[in-house]
């Protein structure tokens with residue numbers, strides 16, 4: 001919404017690349033979410049979508065008059081069982097997850113027309129012994145015709161895209177093989193919390209988005225501490241659906257979206273950003 005207003009554009013679609021924190025309640029958080037949730041207020045924002053508070057609901061409805069509903073795929077921090085149940089109940093590969101249908105989860109392996117582009121979605125990560133891509137979804141995408149996909153959206157990144165703090169290569173070899181096979185003009189992922197790319201893999205330009213709101217105190221890097229809970233530069237990207245040009249958004253106004261509890265109504269009316277508790 002603010003992106004549209006500041007850039008004077010109309011978005012055809014909004015896609016979130018996973019780790020939305022899509023749990024039906026904090027009691028379902030995984031260990032990592034539970035451990036770091038207290039120092040990371042934005043991690044609880046998803047529950048405000050579910051709780052039907054009138055002021056929040058009114059603001060969401062008003063926002064939906066301006067922007068399309070958000071499509072998102074699974075990261076490694078979602079309630080995968082709950083999301084699978086929502087898909088089973090709706091019988092659809094794209095299913096709303098909140099009462100106002102502001103957010104729609106896209107099943108792994110699904111290919112959809114998004115803004116006129118053939119867009120393939122592959123959620124989760126390759127982490128041996130912890131988590132892996134859905135095998136059927138991965139195989140289905142590997143069997144797709146090379147060149148048939150315009151945009152590949154994942155949570156993971158390709159192998160070697162960056163190194164962790166111990167110097168170990170990050171990313172998934174399986175995803176690298178999928179990119180090499182499909183050769184989509186654009187690949188966009190997330191997961192590694194920093195802006196990354198473009199990197200070229202044959203015909204594919206690959207990008208990774210940064211974390212939307214870094215925690216108040218970073219686990220590993222004090223430079224990334226975010227006491228004001230500001231939205232980070234490089235956490236949002238713009239894809240031109242006509243040219244397939246991709247841009248990381250670095251606008252100054254991103255930092256104005258800040259504070260422990262997002263005041264969506266205030267943002268809609270242009271009032272000051274959300275307050276921060278001491």
Ligand SMILES: [Fe+2]
Pocket residue numbers: 018019075076077155190191192
């Ligand atoms: Fe992740």
